[in-house]
Amino acid sequence: MFDALAERLEDAWKKLRGQDKISQSNIQEALKEVRRALISADVNLQVVKGFVAEVEKKALGAEVISGVNPGQQFIKIVYDELVKVMGESNIPLAKASTPPTVILMAGLQGTGKTTATAKLALFLRKEKRTCLMVATDVYRPAAIDQLITLGQQIEVPVFEMGTDADPVEIARLGVEKAKELGVDTVIIDTAGRLQIDQDMMGELARIKATVKPDDTLLVVDAMTGQEAATLTHTFHEQIGITGAILTKLDGDTRGGAALSVRQVSGQPIKFVGVGEKVEALQPFYPERMASRILNMGDVLTLVEKAQEELDLSDVEKMQSKILQAQFDFNDFLKQMRLLKNMGSLGGLLKLIPGMGKLSGSDIAKGETELKRTESMINSMTKEERANPDLLASSPGRRRRIAKGSGHSESDVSNLIKNFTRMRAMMKQMGQGGMPAMPGMPGMGGMPGMGGMMPGMGGNAAPGFRGYSGGGAKKAKKKTKKKKGFGDL
Incomplete structure (x- = not known):
């Protein structure tokens, strides 16, 4: 993007x-x-x-x-x-003084509104808020089934009454059900149309008047460019919205929507969708987006992604292993899987200052190298993974791993050589050099980098200084708002 x-x-x-x-x-x-x-x-x-x-x-x-x-x-x-x-700053979701908080989702058909509803529910669940999703789209084939399936995937209940009920009544009873269940947030998925029409707007207005939402969010497709801003303005004039969710920002979008919505409609972008997965929803921070636009990366978002995947006890164990140079192939494999959970390699690299200019071919080579590395590690025995030094002194073991993984013996030798060099570098960093990022040892040690990813070299990106310290699923640490302007 x-x-x-x-x-x-x-x-x-x-x-x-x-x-x-x-x-x-x-x-x-x-x-x-x-x-x-x-x-x-x-x-x-x-x-x-x-x-x-x-x-x-x-x-x-x-x-x-x-x-x-x-x-x-x-x-x-x-x-x-x-x-x-x-918009200058992130505008958080509203929170009702008396639960439940009601969030009304609106938008045209095809913008990813139903998926955005589930993404928002999962985001709130991670924030320790309980949710109920309400399916009022009785017109689009399988819309209710889609929301139910997504609800099962993210373990959030869905209230629905089939396709014959009145959407306004479904919304009203959905809020009543939320009060009965004691959940603190209701997210109502409404029907979309291929284009704005009076029936659509009338129904949406009646639902809004009935449930009195604390937030009315318009889901717009970033790929429609400035048209997304015009759409937001129209909905705000006729219905009254409090913000927008910009979807498909990971696609072939030119950025016009993100730069136009606030100015044209007067309403803030509150979230952006950055992928098809249910986890791919991020709060919108104007300063971070500006950094990405100017190829300056977005380290805070990278840290937050890592925090979601890291466990505090794992971080402490990893730091101890790094200091004692006991980091092994099991740990390396764990880091590679952590990266996969955080998103695509290309998407992560764009968050690192200095890495935004990498070509698609370089990133593709890096992803291929990651797969090759993983296949070689998977061909090792448990003993070899736990004690990499065994491989450095045994040509027979390297030969067997090469045959098992379908790669050459020189590939295996290079992996071991690079791994040994990376482990020594990590120990130096842990003893007072550049702090290593828990779960992602430095950036020179990130799987596929440090000489293992073609065309990227082994040094950390300019200006990147990792992340040392807490931050975990059960013990999150708030990140400070970024000040200043990069290294200028």
């Missing part, structure tokens, strides 16, 4: 290379590139005009900062304006 926008914005920075300060004359070409980049990303034209005007005003009025070149200063100004356009 945003790859094309990021590339075009880089052309703007190039216009200021070699300049000693920002001036009226040298900034015009850079501003033209910014304008082209935003229009190509399908950002609303009025938003583009306002954005460029604000950037120009701030750039020309900016005081020269010692040690910061004009290009860096211009990036900082664009970053600040991107954050402002997208």
Whole structure:
């Protein structure tokens, strides 16, 4: 996502290379590139005009900062304006003073509304909130069945009355059922249409009047670009919404929706869908999204992803093993599986500063290398996994693993050599070097990196300093809000 926008914005920075300060004359070409980049990303034209005007005003009025070149200063100004356009801060879900909190989900057909309902329920469940999903879409074939299936998958109950009942009555009784069960949040999935029509809006208005939701969220498809912002504006005018969920942000989207929704509709984006899995829903943080757009990564989101998968006791054991250089292939395999649970390799790398420019072929090579590594480790005996030194001194063992995994003996030898080197590096980091990220030893030691992923080298990404400390499923630690602007 945003790859094309990021590339075009880089052309703007190039216009200021070699300049000693920002001036009226040298900034015009850079501003033209910014304008082209935003229009190509399908950002609303009025938003583009306002954005460029604000950037120009701030750039020309900016005081020269010692040690910061004009290009860096211009990036900082664009970053600040991107954050402002997208809403400046995360807007959390409403929470009723007297349970249950009622959340009404709206949207057109095909935007992923029913899936977003389940994703939101799972997100809230992870936040220790109990949920009930209510199925009021009696028109779309199998909509109710889809919600029931998703509910079973995430272990959240679904209230439904079949396809013959009145959607307004289903919603009302669903809220009553939630009170009876004692759950604190009700999420109502409403019917969508292929396009906005009066019947749809009328039914939605009646449901809203009946259940009096604390939050009314419009689910919009990010791939529709600025049309998503127009849709949000229309729904807000006719129904009154409190926020949006932007889906399919992991697809071939140009970013226009994320940059237009708040400005055009006046309503905040509260969540973004970043994949098809039920876990793939993230709160929307404008400052983090701006960092991704500018290819600066998003370390806070990376840490949060790791926190969801890590167990505190595992972290402590792993840190002890790292300090004593006892990290073995079982631990390595566990880290690889942790990565898989956190999402695609390409998606994770884009969260690391400096890694956003990796080509698709480099990422594909890395994913292939991960599979090769896993197959070789799976061909080892329990004794060999627990004691990697056995393999360094036994050609026969390496030969057997090569045959069992379908790879060459030199592949196995390289794996062992890289693993031994990585283990030594991890020990050094644990004794006072760059802190290692629990569950992801440094970044030079991440499976597939540190010389094991073609084209990526063995050093950590510039500016990335890992994450040392707590954070676990049962003992979460709040992350501090990121301040400043990268390393500028």
